Amino acid sequence: MATTFALMIQPAEADADRTDFADTFASVDPEAPALSVGELSTQRGDGIFESIGVVDGHPQEVDAHLDRLAHSARICDLPAPNLAQWRAAIAAVAAHAPAGESVIKLILSRGIEHGPTPTAWVTLAPAADFTAVRTNGIRVVTLDRGYDSTVPARAPWLLLGAKTLSYAVNMAALREARRRGADDAIFVTTDGFVLEAPTASLVLRRGDRFITPAPTGGILHGTTQLSMFAYLEERGYESGYEQITTTSLATIDAAWLVSSVRLAAPITSIDGSSIPTDAAFTAELNAYLLSARD
Numbered sequence: 001m002a003t004t005f006a007l008m009i010q011p012a013e014a015d016a017d018r019t020d021f022a023d024t025f026a027s028v029d030p031e032a033p034a035l036s037v038g039e040l041s042t043q044r045g046d047g048i049f050e051s052i053g054v055v056d057g058h059p060q061e062v063d064a065h066l067d068r069l070a071h072s073a074r075i076c077d078l079p080a081p082n083l084a085q086w087r088a089a090i091a092a093v094a095a096h097a098p099a100g101e102s103v104i105k106l107i108l109s110r111g112i113e114h115g116p117t118p119t120a121w122v123t124l125a126p127a128a129d130f131t132a133v134r135t136n137g138i139r140v141v142t143l144d145r146g147y148d149s150t151v152p153a154r155a156p157w158l159l160l161g162a163k164t165l166s167y168a169v170n171m172a173a174l175r176e177a178r179r180r181g182a183d184d185a186i187f188v189t190t191d192g193f194v195l196e197a198p199t200a201s202l203v204l205r206r207g208d209r210f211i212t213p214a215p216t217g218g219i220l221h222g223t224t225q226l227s228m229f230a231y232l233e234e235r236g237y238e239s240g241y242e243q244i245t246t247t248s249l250a251t252i253d254a255a256w257l258v259s260s261v262r263l264a265a266p267i268t269s270i271d272g273s274s275i276p277t278d279a280a281f282t283a284e285l286n287a288y289l290l291s292a293r294d
Contacts, residue, residue, distance in 0.1 A: 002125060003030035005096040008088055009110075009120035014080035016161040022086045025092060030123065038112040039119060045166035047109030047119075048072040052090065053127070054102040054223075058292040060260065061092045062087060064223040068163060069106060071221075075162035077117055081108060084115050089122045099289075102128040109165070117225040130262045136258065137268035142246060143173050144193055145187040149243075160218025161277055170198035184257060187271070194244040200259035201225040201256040204244065204252045214241040224258045224289060226247050231288050235268075254278060263289045 010024040028034045035145040040046040050069050053060045068082045072079055086106065093104055102124055109119040126135055152160045158164075177185040194213050196202055200224030203212050210232055215221045229239040249255075254273055255267040264285045266277045 003123045003128065003293060005093055005124040006030040006034065007089055007093050007122045009060075009085065009122065009195075011079065012082040012085045012121050013185075014082050016082055016085070019084070021082075024085060025089060034121070035119065036112050039109060039116070040111060041107065041109035041111055041119065041165055043113070045164065045168070046076075047080065047165045048076055048109060049108070049165055050163060050165055052104040052106070053122070053263070054097045054104055055290055055292065056099050057094055057097045059090050059104055060289075060293050061223045061227060062090055064226055064292065065106070065260075066148065068221060069108065070125050072162040072164065073108065075156070075159055078108060078165065080112060081120075086122075088251040089116045093122045095126050096124055098126075101261070103127045107165070111239050122275050127261050133183070133265045134263060134282070135279070137266040139181070140184045140186050140197070140257070140267055140270045141177050141180045141182040141183045142188045142194075142249075143176060145189055147189060147218075149189045149193045152216070153222070158218070160213070161220065165219055167198075174199045179221040182269075184265075186245050192246050194246055194249065196217055196222075197257050197259075200257035200262065200265075203256045203258050203264075204249075205254040206252055208236075209238040209240070211240055211242045211244065213244050216243075222258060224260050224263065227289065227293055228285060229266065230260055231285070256282070258265055282294065 008026045012024055013209055050065045052065050059160055064167055068084055086110055104113050105123045107121050111117055111119045120142055137196050146254055175186045184197055196219050201212055212225055213219055232239050253276055256264045258264050266282045267275050268277055
């Protein structure tokens, strides 16, 4: 995905009382160097990010993404972002989006080592074509995350639950899944509980109830999962958060990996065991997720 537009942000104080932030934005050539060699986002992965799906120029679930950006900043001891400024930056970048699907990425870094302020920028790029995975589904394997379900409360310095730039482990998990003949992975704890995928939320169906792992064990609260649950509840289904055991995965009626850009990808198998799928129902979900949502 080649970046087509980039905007650097001079971060405003979180409580800055202003409505016009145009003088804090600077568009830059997306193919030209823009960061210092001392930038901590590249040296240490010391920063946070959000990826926002854009459909026909409309950025999806902006408020939910900004709330999660602020949540990640708190966990990582980064200065609180001025959400009005970020909202204005998203609108400015989305104005350059073509028809179809794109992705806006928000990045907030600790900045230059020993520097005075964070570094912040927003980018726009075309989204990959996920038609095939939305239609045909994906095979997943479970992978041990390497900690038990009590670790997030015991060790907050691990930054579990923050969407940080340190994604090397997530990418390694995807490579391991492919080595095992699968398309994606689901992280599980050492004491047998389901977490999330490296880049997506997990949604399971049992009858007319849809569930996702409770966001208490270092799990990101999925923005698209929240939209999906709101849609399902409007249609009369139940939804909720549960502590899900790995053994219970064998009893589900359907499952999806859900994310802002890929949307709802039906799971066809877990660790080699087939999972029922409903192509028509999944198509309805994705039609909703492709509609303009705030």
